[in-house]
Amino acid sequence: MEQYEFKINEEQVSERIDKLMTTFNPEWSRTQVQQWIKDGNVTVNGDTVKTNYKVQLNDRLELEIPEPELLEVEPEPINLDIVYEDEDVIVVNKPRGMVVHPAPGHYSGTLVNGLMYHCKDLSGINGVIRPGIVHRIDKDTSGLLMVAKNDVAHESLVEQLKAKTTKRIYKAIAHGVIAHDVGTIEAPIGRDKKDRQSMAVTEEGRDAVTHFTVLERFENFTYVQCELETGRTHQIRVHMKYIGFPLAGDPKYGPKKTLDIDGQALHASVLGFVHPRTKEELVFEAPLPQEIVKLLEELRR
Structure with a gap:
């Protein structure tokens, strides 16, 4: 469980709590914050409040983000365009319209569902919802995506993304x-x-x-x-x-x-990275989809 604490300053006085909390972290949507408040995960000076509560000077806001619920992601026989595969990595050419991993409203038909059917070994670093997923492309963007089959490969590929050495x-x-x-x-x-x-x-x-x-x-x-x-x-x-x-x-x-x-x-269209195990530089290219x-x-x- 993640825990956060905030103290209200003069500039923040009279702001709605749900609106204000989205400014604390760009990853928190207002809908998500409102749900946390309704579930009692947010307290002000030790008490729960409503989503429209207006904060006061020196209010102490505490947030406890609960552990995500474990969801069963079912393997599905989806026809994937696999450009490259070995014991460490898979490179997939994702069609437009396909969601990369399960999320609210998309629990089946995703790339992850297809990958789990295709191979039983995917890295567990991102948990059950995003096994093997190192980076994402949007649902309506087509093209190349690298997937890690084990945690060592996953960490190597993430480090390459952070170091800006991948070619995309x-x-x-x-x-x-x-x-x-x-x-x-x-x-x-x-x-x-x-x-x-x-x-x-x-x-x-x-x-x-x-x-x-x-x-x-x-x-x-x-x-x-x-x-x-x-x-x-x-x-x-x-x-x-x-x-x-x-x-x-x-x-x-x-x-x-x-x-x-x-x-x-x-x-x-182009994806390049250094192979986590062999250290060989790999570059892949996917042709434009027919729509484009x-x-x-x-x-x-």
């Missing part, structure tokens, strides 16, 4: 015509204060760096390659919106009027 290149179609052939977007990303379900460029966010190269220009769109230096949630989608070129089809960060594609036109190929053909016309 994406292809995308963006609204607008980008004038520069190459560029770097360096802007911190954190929870959007106005919409806790979204991310945004914000001063309190974590460092985020994306390098882009223009591959092709069209009348109102640009085909672009983005290379991640860091790996924040929705990084490419947020960064491209930030510089004024949101991704085509992006339901969260893009315009409503867009190309005919269900979800953002974004594909994780068709869009490019239409734009060229």
Whole structure:
């Protein structure tokens, strides 16, 4: 069980407790905080309160985050596109529309369900919900993902992500015509204060760096390659919106009027890392999915 304690200062007086607590940690959504308050996991000066409680000067807030409930994740016979596999790692080409791991509303049909059917040995570092999962790509983003089969491999791959030595290149179609052939977007990303379900460029966010190269220009769109230096949630989608070129089809960060594609036109095309055991440098490439190929053909016309 995780425990936290906060003391209210003058600037925070009269704020609603549920709203205020989301500012303490960018990972805490307002819905999650409200649930903790309703469940009695939050106390003010030792007493439970309601979600609309307005905090007072020197109030002592205590939060106990309960251990997550263990959920049974069922193996499912899902046809996975496995690009590479050995005793330590698996590289999968995930189709768009597939969720990576079980979460509320998605307890079956996920990549993890399929992986658990395909192989019985996945690292246990992330517990039952995310076995083997080292990094994620969004449901509607297609492309390459590395999965660890044991804890030693898992730790090695996570260290490589932290050290920014992995190679992660994406292809995308963006609204607008980008004038520069190459560029770097360096802007911190954190929870959007106005919409806790979204991310945004914000001063309190974590460092985020994306390098882009223009591959092709069209009348109102640009085909672009983005290379991640860091790996924040929705990084490419947020960064491209930030510089004024949101991704085509992006339901969260893009315009409503867009190309005919269900979800953002974004594909994780290249993945490279050092093998945890052999120390060999491995690089994999996945071709563009048909939906994006068709869009490019239409734009060229």
